[in-house]
Amino acid sequence: MSFGEDTSEMCLFNVKDGFLEAVVRGYKLGLLSTADYNNLCQCETLEDIKLYLTGTDYGPYLANEASPMHTTTLVDCCTRKLVADWKYMRENAGEPMGRFLDYCTYGHMIDNVVLIVTGTLHERDVQELLDKCNPLGMFDAIASLAVAQNMRDLYRLVLVDTPLAPYFSENLTSEDLDEMNIEVMRNTLYKAYLDDFSSFVHGVGGTTGAVMGEMLSFEADRRALNITLNSIGTELTRDDRRKLYANFGLLYPHGQAELAVAEDFDQIRSVMEKCPPYQAIFSRLGLGESQMLDKILYEEEVRQLINTYEQQFHYGVFYAYMRLREQEIRNVMWIAECVAQDQKNRVQDGIVFTF
């Protein structure tokens, strides 16, 4: 980063984006802390959780919920808070921040598309599927996804209008669309999305480029790792596997080449440990404890997300806020489920503490 760019960023960032950065930092202060989680873990019923959350930023969203509570209503209320915050920021954002915020939600859009498509293939009711969609990744024509009978129609009818269109047209031919496994499609789209997002943040440059580059690298590597783990023992060929990895990240390109040929967990592990940041993660993992990996990766992600708040004048804080809120909602859901199913001894296992 040059001196000039740095200075101009410091001088000019606040002109357009200072207000929203202040807003998002305010929102961030409302995230639940470790003390909050400890208190939540002591709740006996969902009503207790509601009472406790009424005292937090979720208060206005929960106050008008009638008893008795369910886990889903609780999670819905929490999601409503995130969506309301996000909408507020999106409405107030100028360019290029508006595009950045949109980019952050494309991932959810991909998930929603995949959800609706699999749902229709299994002949589920559209309304029911729509309720399950992530509200951040909604777009106008999403309901009409169900109209499409096959993948080609899907693209031709609906997705052309969405920001996801280039990911389809550039990466998938119409033959692919017809015969491709839905999970492979999701990962192909996600790879295209990550590549696009990464080039976008580097286009924005400055601190945003640096911070988001780091975050996206981690995301890309995590996906590469998960793809490899999940594809062991399936008929996915090495070349196909290779194609699903994003074209950046700490593992790119040599680590990815090695991951592509890995055949069991220990091989993956040896590949990952060649990369210093991941060595620390894997060293926390005992031999054969692959289940814990998810949680450790989440924890690592949360650590990185919180670090983004150490720097000023960049868009990473918005991405981080969204991710942290989502993690928090997952935590609340876990606690609520544990409380509802009387599994309180396991409640600490699933929480990823933020602060």
Next chain:
Amino acid sequence: MELFRSEEMQLCQLMIPAEAAHDTVAALGEVGMLQFKDLNAERTAFQRTYANEIKRCDEMARQLRFFTTEVEKAGIPVAPRLSSEGNLDFDALEAKLAQLESELSELNGNSDRLHRSHNELLELQLVLERASSFFEDARSSADRAQRETAAAAFDSATPDIGAPLLESAQAFEPKAVQLGFTAGTVPVEKLAPFERLLFRSTRGNMFLKFTPVGSVADPATGERQEKAVFVVFFAGERARQKILKICEAFAANRYPFPDDLSRQRQMNAEVNGRLRELHTTLEAGDRLREGVLQAIALNLDGWSVQVRREKATYHTLNKLSVDVTRKVLVAEAWVPVAAKGRVRDALRLAALRAASVMGTVFQPMITYEPPPTYHQTSKFTSAFQGIVDAYGIARYREANPGVFTIITFPFLFAVMFGDIGHGILMLMFALLLVLREKKMAKQDLGDILGMMFGGRYIILLMSVFSIYTGFVYNEIFSVVTTFFGRTRFACATDGSLTDPVAMMMDHSLCPSAFKTGLEMQTTGSPFAFGVDPAWHGTRTELQYLNSLKMKMSIVLGVVQMNAGIILSYFNQRYFADTLSTLCEFIPQMIFLNALFGYLCILILLKWATGSTADLYHTLIYMFLNPGDVDCGGACPENKMFPGQAGLQVFLLLAAFVSVPIMLLPKPLILKKRHEKRTQQSASYGLLSPEENAFRFQRYSDEESVGGGEAAAGHTRAPAQTSGAHAGGGHGDGHGEEFDFGEVMVHQMIHTIEFVLGAVSNTASYLRLWALSLAHSQLSAVFYDRVLMGQIQGGGSPFAIVVAFYVFTCATLGVLMVMESLSAFLHALRLHWVEFQNKFYHGDGYQFAPFSFETIDQEPL
């Protein structure tokens, strides 16, 4: 002087029998004079004793909010509180609310269903109307086309090349394939994507016709939406399937639409009939619902108040610690000593009412915590106290600058805003607010007007003082007044010539005026009040006024700063801090008055005697060349009284000597005391009688004079460890931290701050002059250049009207709004910084009692 020091507070312990706890606390909320301490701070909301009751209250509050929105939606006015039924007990109210809620939601459900079918029928009616007109149009245009093409074919045997082939073909042989169609309504904003998707999915093999029908209630949500009626034609079953799905995806409501005209009419008639039927049902349902809502509205406010109070009561109960036997609840609360009697009465009454065997035990406690600050304010004083509180809440029982602010604040404002006319305008506004106070207090005034309303008495006093200073400056909208007679100045040679402007215009009138100046006609009887009108409009007006206002600013500033230092003495005396009096108050007084107090005396002397001494010169050479007043004889006019030189040397020395006195002795003496105390405590000794005495110990910030430090007075609070205060002892006097370095550094900072501040704060008061100058110059510009410029310059009547308009806008916008705001801010600054830094600690915390009166104001 009850505002001068905050109310005396006591920490009291209440032991409330469990069975009477709720009623007792509610009775105390009625009194509203107790600030309960949270004794369960480590427990979370849901672990507390009354968490369940809080949940029930929340549930009831939710129901009440639901009722409120429903009542508001129905447009029924909510009756003001406390009707006959307002006093249900908690459980009965809960049951009643739950029952009402289920009743209301059932009614809502019914009416929703009815409304949905009603809206559906309405939409169907629209579809029938509009769609049939499509068909009609299509039919007539088809007929026309057929006729035209037939005619064209007849006209020219060879068909026109430009004529569409398909159309003509169609026209000649009507298609055998029956086209399917479906009709319905769709929101207008979704129309474009809807059409696009239809087009894509059928590969263009469809025909959509639509017409917007305006705002229609949507059957699903009941909200009004801009909608359009559409008819889409398609061919084939697969297309039909797709189109149905697309309709579903776009929340387009489809309606059956018969293609045959007679059945359309029949259906239309049917729909109309059913609509009428539904209408009567709906009306009956709505009447029923309105009846229920009206019954609710009657009690809603009373219930809301009750629930709010219940919830606050339980929140307070949650702060009490529960005794192991669960028979007694223990509370700790701050009470103003003056209100203890009322609290006792309330407790006795509550115990009687609850008929419990044990009454509540109410006893004072010993604590080392600083008590909260509680100033009893009236509607008049509260805004002024607000100005002080915005800077910082006074420390417990320290001198409250709010008392003085009531007068000094509007006065300093007026010095900067002196104009009779502007003052009168502001007075009218303030009177409007004050006289309509009762009415306006009930309304929601919005941010800005609400703020002004809150400060209405400040504005009132500001305007009165502005009028007063306006008389002093002799200005009304920058025009000179003659309320106190004509000018006392006249031409020295011709006593009848008094108008300085006329003399300036025609030099031959009074030549002496330009050599020796005007003369007062009768010496010793100047203009009765304020500035002589003779100055107005002369070339020396500005110099004269500047000199006057500058000197006046300095005199006012030094007086106010002296007042601040004297207040610090009141604090020291009250907290029995003789050391600070000797080492801070006295040298500070000497320092300020030796330099600037002396300057003020010179100013007054100069005004009184008419001396022509150059005070700048005097003051500067007092430092540069002490002992020499008249520049070694070169400027004899500077010597104003005999012995001046000697006095100046003495004052200068006094000022210099007072600086080290401010700095050194206090930390050293504190250190000595501390050492002595630690020595004493090393060996056991008899306590001196007064140390043992139970005496009222004032809350002191300094480890002050010996004596009853160790005695635990019943409101004895600890010295806070903040700031320069030596040792934050907790009253025990033993083993407390004493860091000499820190104390010394603080003392140094304070000394430097005061010495430099004496100069810079005095200079800061010159803002009084600067703003007053800006104000009078601005108003003069608007009056002379804008208004008079047109009138005297012989402008056309139209131009004069325009000029008057501009003048009015500028007076209101620039002077009344912006200038008054800036004067307000500067007055605020002079109080917060220049005045309050002399004595005000402002590190207390506000008394926030548990009171139903404030709770009733909060939203549910």
